[in-house]
Amino acid sequence: MIQIKNMKKSYGKNDVVLSVSSIHVNAGERIALTGPSGSGKSTLLHMIGGLVEPTEGEVIVNDIAVYNQSMTARDAFRMENIGYIFQDFHLLPSLTARENVQLVLNGKDAPISEWFERVGLQQKEHAYPHELSRGQQQRVAFIRALIHRPAIVLADEPTGSLDVKTANTMMELLVQICEEEKLTLLAVTHDEQLAEKFPKRWTMYELNQCLAEEI
Ligand SMILES: Nc1ncnc2c1ncn2[C@@H]1O[C@H](COP(=O)(O)OP(=O)(O)OP(=O)(O)O)[C@@H](O)[C@H]1O
Numbered sequence: 001m002i003q004i005k006n007m008k009k010s011y012g013k014n015d016v017v018l019s020v021s022s023i024h025v026n027a028g029e030r031i032a033l034t035g036p037s038g039s040g041k042s043t044l045l046h047m048i049g050g051l052v053e054p055t056e057g058e059v060i061v062n063d064i065a066v067y068n069q070s071m072t073a074r075d076a077f078r079m080e081n082i083g084y085i086f087q088d089f090h091l092l093p094s095l096t097a098r099e100n101v102q103l104v105l106n107g108k109d110a111p112i113s114e115w116f117e118r119v120g121l122q123q124k125e126h127a128y129p130h131e132l133s134r135g136q137q138q139r140v141a142f143i144r145a146l147i148h149r150p151a152i153v154l155a156d157e158p159t160g161s162l163d164v165k166t167a168n169t170m171m172e173l174l175v176q177i178c179e180e181e182k183l184t185l186l187a188v189t190h191d192e193q194l195a196e197k198f199p200k201r202w203t204m205y206e207l208n209q210c211l212a213e214e215i
C-alpha cells in the first residue's frame with residue numbers, strides 16, 4: 001500500500017529534516033504518528049500525499065512511484081487515492097456543509113445525507129460553517145475527506161484545535177469509520193492518549209532511527 005525506501009528530505013540547502021530507510025504500511029492499517037514539533041511529521045504526510053517531493057528515495061503508493069509521474073498525473077493520483085484532514089478544517093465559509101462536501105465529488109454520485117447521519121449531523125446538512133461548532137465542522141471535514149473512499153487517509157493533527165473531550169470523540173469516530181470502510185489511516189497527533197486509540201503507533205524518533213531494518 002505505502003512503501004518508502006531510503007528517503008531523505010531537506011528544504012533548500014538546509015540540513016536533512018527527515019531520513020527514513022524503510023516504511024511499509026499495509027492496506028487497512030491505522031497508525032498514529034507522534035513526535036516533537038519540527039520532527040517532520042507533516043513533511044512525511046505531505047510526501048506520502050504527493051505534495052512534497054523527497055530529496056532522495058522513493059515513495060510508492062498502490063504500486064505507483066508517486067514522484068515518477070507528471071504533475072498532472074500526480075494531481076489525479078491525489079484526487080483519487082488520498083483523503084486529507086487538517087487541524088483547521090479548511091471549509092469554505094460561503095458554502096453550506098453539504099455544498100462543501102459536494103465540491104470534492106466533482107458531480108459524482110454519493111450518499112451525502114447518509115454520511116451526515118453517520119457522523120450525527122443529519123440536522124446540519126444545510127448549515128453554513130459559522131453556524132457549526134468546531135467539532136461539527138471537523139465532522140463535515142471528515143465526510144469531505146472520506147466520501148470518495150480514498151485508499152489512504154492522511155490526517156494532520158485532526159483534533160489539534162478541539163477541546164480534550166471533543167478531540168477524543170472525534171479521533172474515535174475517525175478511527176472507527178476508517179476501520180469500517182477499510183481505509184488506511186495515518187494520523188499525526190501530539191497527544192499520547194489520542195495515539196492510544198490506534199492499533200499501531202509510530203514515533204518520528206523510531207522512523208528516523210530506523211536506518212537499517214524495515215518496520
Ligand atoms: N516549506 C518549508 N521550507 C523550509 N523548511 C521547512 C518547510 N516545511 C517544513 N520545514 C522545516 O522542516 C522541519 C520539519 O517540519 P514539519 O512541519 O514537517 O514538522 P512537524 O513535526 O510536523 O512539526 P509540528 O508538530 O510543529 O507541526 C522543521 O524544521 C521545519 O522548519
